[in-house]
Amino acid sequence: MGGRLLCRYRHNYGAYKMSELAKNEFGEKWAAIEVKDAFLQHGTRFESFYCAFCDIPVSPVACYGDEFVKAPHFAKLKSDHADLCPYGKAGLVAYGINRKSTSATYKFEVDLPERLVPIRAARAGTTPKAIKPSPNYPSDDEIKTRVKDSAGNLEIANQYTTSLLRTLAAARRTALSQLYKLPEAKKLADDAKALNNFVFGELAKAPLKLYEEKTNYKNAFHGIGKKPWNGRFIYFGDAKASQSPTGFTLTAENGPPNEPPLTIRMPVSVHVKCDISHPVNLMERKTNECLLECIATDAKVYWFAYGALVLNEARDGYELRVELPEHIYVSTKKP
């Protein structure tokens, strides 16, 4: 492979076309990635967005979809950003913020989120009054002040993060399907082991941080059937769902093996905490609907869950506890 990186971790941003931090009609600053998370989690849609620094109208792209396609961002509409705007000619670099370079070159058209972060707090109870930015665009000094005041926000907006496991699961699935289609992979079609080594070797080159834990797209994810792992990961598998006093339990029989000699597969129980009759948000409602459907039809559920897989007290099975709706993704379709 001659040191070429297979994955293109981020979109190659056109120099002045895209931006990732904007103000909504209430004057609140939102990163495009947060807009997408809020849409998936709560169904939130804002009416309009303006550049956080120079007030030109911008439009959310790849923010209001149900599917993972590419990194959410804001595109300018008619007017260009002000020259001094970090999204204008000045660029983020002028303000000491460097985008991670997208040196990777292969034909691998997928933007992979780089980090799992805590979800943005829900909006305050009172709805703020919609505001429109003044028709006079801000002065150069005002733009500089705004950038200084939001340096932290800007840094976050500049990193492709997500707070939803669902987005990471979709990103990985897209990456895998693209990797298997590469000519290099097709050459290995007759050798399953070599093919897997190739595909997962490339996946391992895509960095991912799970909160503060540095890992990659291979090691962050574990099917439940292998050795018991230590730490918090994104586990996946299939299971039968049932209701429990605190929500649902997903039960899989093909979990990690027992202690050496590692001959017997132990069952895994994923305990999903949720309020079935009063879901806290859209994401929890969708999880509930999917699991109730699986129970009603006695169908398998395919799941991804973030957390630690630990031996239960009786030492006859493993458990994973999911407390947050954004830490579980379930589907009736095989991923």
Ligand SMILES: [Zn+2]
């Ligand atoms: Zn701007």
